[in-house]
Amino acid sequence: MPRRKAEAGLEPNRRAELLRAAARLFVEKGFAATTTRDIAEAVGMRSGSPFYHFRSKQELLKEAMIDGLEAGRARIAVAIAGVTDPEQRLHLLVRTHLGTLLEGDCNSPMLLNETRSLEVNERAEIAAAFDRYQEPWQATLDELAASGKIRSAAPPLRLFLFGMLNWSGHWYRPDGPLTVDQLAGSAVAMLLGHSAPELSRA
Amino acid sequence: MPRRKAEAGLEPNRRAELLRAAARLFVEKGFAATTTRDIAEAVGMRSGSPFYHFRSKQELLKEAMIDGLEAGRARIAVAIAGVTDPEQRLHLLVRTHLGTLLEGDCNSPMLLNETRSLEVNERAEIAAAFDRYQEPWQATLDELAASGKIRSAAPPLRLFLFGMLNWSGHWYRPDGPLTVDQLAGSAVAMLLGHSAPELSRA
DNA sequence: CGATAATAACCAAGCGCTTGCTTGCTTAAT
């Protein structure tokens, strides 16, 4: 172990740096259009050096996806901890999800687009991570349906919800007319069928 | 002109064949992951021959996108022609859109993901085509808002709608438990806030 | 009408470059 805590911990974990850079580039340009040289350069390495940390470019993608999903799941778990009202919990889920998607420098859920670039057995791993991510969502939707706040929590609903949220990564601009809070508000309003509080004074 | 109508018009337009094959492959594997050799092979040509019809791989993408959007717009125009009730028109818009997306062999709106693979000036062209495509949608949403069927037709709504519809190309399987009609039904129901007619007996 | 010129639509071959990845070596911390 050469530098577990060098002098002023400047690079305690280059592996994580690689993952963050890779995730950002994969989202920006797509997996196939991103070269391993791009990734290396983004963290100040030479072209072959990332392969000391990762066996292949695909492994870089897989790890970035799993890390991103797991980080998002953790953020969500913290956000909804102790919140019993399903309506409020839905709002927090949406708001936190849009936060990871649009505010962080590593918008992980967008990487789900690139699942097709993985081998079949690798897909199973990220499918499992995605299932864990979806768990609190479906639970909340079920509660909302049980209490009559929405008509049904049947299959297409959750997928529609993720669709509209994830697609926003394609068009949302932070310097545009909408804040992330407003976005979350209208998304929830669309689902629950009442007017969006954040948008009512626009 | 060598074969304007050979014997039994077997290949009246190889250019269109190339476009269809390219569109399908671009959607399946992504633009960057699709090689011009793949496209050539898909129509039974040698690797260099597509460049007789198209100047570059990017031009192939641009033309495929515009063609797809224009075809979708035409399908929609036919579907909603003469329909005055905005509620019914929305349903037809959604149903037709999902049709081009999930049923046709050339699911054109999915290509919008690949806009980033184009040069800036090329993007303007497809942005114009996409605007034409969106026109009847926004008009219908405005009508629905004016008659109080939905709370607001403000900016995020149309984008959310396209998001949830387009994302369905990622998960929908024709052999799954849902028909396209059911999908369209629940999408419309989600927007209008009443129960989905196609799903009420599931 | 038949010979010839012109052209559309390709093929065969390959060029220059980029790609993911490997290999052997160096450096520095343990």
Added chain:
DNA sequence: ATTAAGCAAGCAAGCGCTTGGTTATTATCG
């Protein structure tokens, strides 16, 4: 002395695209 972490250099394969020729169809003209 061992080992984690990285560099320098490069290999083989694949990439988009070009070039020069080939074939079959069509237009032109005496």
